[in-house]
Amino acid sequence: MDNWKDFRRVFLTLATPGGLWMLTFFVIPMTFLFVLSFSSKAVVDGEISTTAYDYLNTFQNYSLSIGHDYLVLLWRAIWTSAIATLMCLILAYPLAMAVCFAPPRWRPVLLLLLILPFWINLLIRTYAMYSIFRTTGVVNQAFGLIGMGPYEMLNNTTAVIMGLIYVYLPFMVLPLYSTIEKLDRSYLEASLDLGASQVRTFVSVTWPLTLPGVITGIILVFIPCLGTFLTSDILGGPNNWNIGNAIQNQFLEANNWPFGAALSFILMYATFIALIIRTLFARRSKGVDA
């Protein structure tokens, strides 16, 4: 690596544009949000103003956020995300194994089939889920043919979890595929030759060696699930709101921006805690790098 002082002009040309962009459209807006989360609406002429704020004068937004109603939303976001992530892992692991152990000329096609939906617009996919599971949708028509239903399959937590799995499954497949692909098969052969069963080989050899890929997959799925807003809004309905929906509501409808800002920071802290846990795990496990 070169020292930046030896090529000052080159370095500044390369590092400044991205740095400035990030400063203007990320760091400064986030600082605004952070300041606002400790502020309250100003009282002008005895009335609560809709546009003016008293800055950095209160913790009430946070104490309100930690109040029961909103803690429930955060808690719901955490456990629905956890279930969706676990389901993705259970589904994606055998699929990634199958792709890696398929004949070489089939591998790219199989992998492409699993990740192609990722390229299709998230909203379109969620809408597609919504239209087949609604009470007059294709699934209920199929039930109708055998004289059952129609069932209300949307507006519940299961629908939200299904939607999350549908949307984020490719995020789990990719890191698992890239780890399992790099796995040295002679370890598996050795374990099987020495008399270990398939289950024992999986538990003692395959799983520990692919753990970094598993952890990356968990993070890649869990984090976007945590901040989800669209899936719970369209498939879950108002009774299944996550913290993401509460934030949106504070900004677009309830018009209490300081409170929305505090909720956002709570969501961000939850995300960072997840990332820190990932880093700790990644240091301890010494398998194949994802």
Added chain:
Amino acid sequence: MSTQLKPGQGPLEYARRPWIIALFALVLLFLYAPIASLIVFSFNVDKSGVWHGFTFMNYIKAWHNEAIFYALTNSLTIAVLSTVVSTVLGATTALALWRFKFPFRDAYEGFMALPIVVPEICMGISLAMFFSYTGMMAGVRDWVWPFNLINIMFAHIAFCFPFVAVVVRARLQGFNRQLEEASKDLGATELQTFINVLVPFMVPSLVAGGLLAFTLSLDDFVITLFSSGPGSITFPVKIYGMVKRGVDMQINAASTVLIVITLAATLLAMKLQAPDKAGH
């Protein structure tokens, strides 16, 4: 060991285990059935979920529906322009991080990765506030198209270019810096070396990163919803509004068009990258 192994029973033939094949088929059904159904019903004569006959009417109606057409044009314009800027910013950022040691390098690198991990909704509202505080939200409303979309582009570039930087940097790891030295020894300037040696090496990652940026921009709903002022609507935001009012086959028709565009772009870029893979 005299027992004959049946096909699919070999110790490592996981791809041929019946239960794995069945699971694979089920997952593919789960992934593709909703999309297939969406496309099929875009040709349905009415908006019930029941098949009542084939028609192109929904496509014609969606084409003549000014709001949908306008939203789709906006989305594509934003995606193209943001992709160009994101690719340049991503490439320069990746080059700076790959080539130089400098103070606060780790902090710089960390901040560049933040938009990738921060929840979209948090970034969306912070930008919404930023744009309205600075007057940019109201300020650009009456500008001539496509400049009235500039806030959305600023926002899209901010979350797209870190992804490009990651892709380009991964490619740069494999660059042999002796090629650079050879070029300079032979009398090329810093700029000539950059254009004739480094850029050709980076091309596959620029295509891949650019494509990723294009898809991310076209796909984005949450950040756009917050950073768009009234009047500057994109396709996902428009669909969201329509979905809230119920199912309409014009959504299916317009979505099918967008699916075809995105998949064509994806497959094209994969093809463009393929000869390079064979060459290395």
